[in-house]
Amino acid sequence: MTDLLTSIQAALGLPHTPIAFTASGALPSAFAVTDLACASIAVAGQAIGELLKQQTGRLPAVEVDRRLASFWFATSLRPIGWQVPPLWDPVAGDYATQDGWIRLHTNAPHHRAAAENVLGICADRAAMAAKVAQWTSQDLEQAVVDAKGCAAQMRNWAQWQQHPQGLAVNAEPLVHFICDQHPCGKTWQGSVAQPLAGIKVLDLTRVLAGPTASRFLAGLGADVLRIDPPTWGEPGVVPEVTLGKRCARLDLKVPVDRAVFETLLQDADILLHGYRADALENLGFGVERRRQLAPGLIDVGLNAYGWSGPWHNRRGFDSLVQMSSGIAEAGQRWQHADKPTPLPVQALDHATGYLMAASAITLLTERLHSGRSGSARLSLARTAKLLIEHGRGTDEALRAEDDQDKGLLVEQTPWGPAHRVQVPVKISGTPLQWALPATELGSHQAQW
Template structure:
């Protein structure tokens, strides 16, 4: 745990201060998933603590509960009398080709359409399996990606280390920070209880890392406005990740909506986006244009496979990066299974989300000091390297020091009441607390409060 935490602290420019972790045990996995959960949450908490130290002279202590951190890396919500829709499309998943395994990601309708453009229409997994079995894994991965879909063949860590994209992303820093000369307000409007009060966060992210980041920022008092395209839906994760936010829709191909978006961006303090590296540029909102519209903007960017190399513009998700980078192959060996074995939770997404939040807070602290904006770039594949190189976890089961640690916080959501688990991160005097319950996408107007 110490090595993992100090690596993350170094990447964020945080003091290498020990942070206590309460309770014990870990999620069963080939890798130290619970350690990653605790370290990434601790880093976000430490970024807040250091911000408070800078603004008030007081450095509040913090701690992370290992058991609760593990739960939050799966889901923090326990519905009462209703169910969250399935996370996966019916034909999404791992399939055996004639020379190995491949994963197809078909949750979005256009991604499923791309896969079926290559393989033909399939009503169920058995029909899809029969079609996939005729292919070589590399050929199928290439064909689906070329069609605009999402797929990843299973590689080992050694194969990933030798792959052109693996070589590229593994040479990148965990977090790439840059600063710009744009001027911005240097007045802190927050408080010890809500350090990010007064900050406007424009959230353009979707499943799953970016929404985790903005959920954390909302829990620290920020005004988070999430923007989705007109018809986007992700019902399996919305109740989990919209906590504390307002959610609106805009079509950035429509002139009227673009004008609304630009008005929002001009007033934003922080922009979170998880588009592929070239996507905002193609929409006319590249780095230079964002800085022109919003001098002093804090710009936090995420992609799947990194910011250099042949795959920097490739579509990707946590489950695909696990296949590409050797995580699923290592899990297969660890479990002595006959098929890929991913992590027990989407740990790359969750951990990268907390690192995005920590990056935004570190850039905010710099802006308050110097009046300069800045940017941070992160990727799921680079987070994977940190997890893999940290090594194996423990098989010790999760145990609570306090049997009431799950809590019974009632949240009234649009789908019905639910229990929300207590937050794993505790900062003395600065509780994670959300004013707004989770909500449907598109349920608010595209405007700041």
């Protein structure tokens, strides 16, 4: 645990400050998933502590509950009398090929269409399995990717270390900070209770990693505005990740909406984006254009497979990176299973999300100190490397106590009432709390 924490602190430029970890138990896994959860949440809390120390002279204590951290890496939401829609499309999942295994990610309609353009229309998993079995893993992976879909062949760690993309990821830092010389004269408007009050966060991220980052920032007082395309939906995660945010829709291919986006960007303090590496460039909002529109902007970007190498523009998700990087194969051997065995939670997403939040806060702290802004780049694949290289997991089962919902406030969501599990991190004097409940995508206007 200590090595993992100090590695992340070093990557973020944070001091090796001791952090208290309480409670016990761990998620059963071939890898130290609960340790990763605790360390990534801890550094996000520590980053806020460093900002407060700079602004007030007081360094708050940070404490992380191992059990609660594990729960938040699964889901923080406990619906009362209703259910969250399924996370996965009916045909998404792992399939046996002629020579191994492949995972198809079909949650988005256009990603399912891409897979079916290659394999043919499949009404159910049985039909999909019969078609996949006729392919080799590598050929099918490439065919689906060429069709603009999402797929990942199961590789082991040694194979990933020899793969050109694995080699590229190995050469990247966990967090790549880039200094920006544009001056920014904004002063701190926050308080100990709400350190990020007055900070505008423009969130262009989807699904879990980026939304986890913006949810954390919202809990510290930031004004978070999430922007989605007109038809995008992710019903299985929206109740989990929109807590504390306003959510609007814009089509960045339409001139009127592009103008609205530019106005929003000009007033933003932090931009979070999770598009493929070349996507914003192709939309005309590349790095230089963003700097022109918003000098002093803190720009934090995420992608799946890293920012260099032949796959740096490849579509990807947590479950696919687990297949590519050897995590699912290691889990299969650890559990003596007959199929790929991923992590018990989407830990790459959640951990990278907290590292994104910590990166944004660290850049904000520097901007308040020197007036200089900057950017940070992170990837799920680089977080996977961190997890794989920092210790084995455990086969113990985390106990879900019967009284976990007692004493919790009821959150009134559009889908019905729900509880949120208690927050896993305590920052003395700075409660993590959200002014807005979770909400539907597109339920607000695209304005600050």
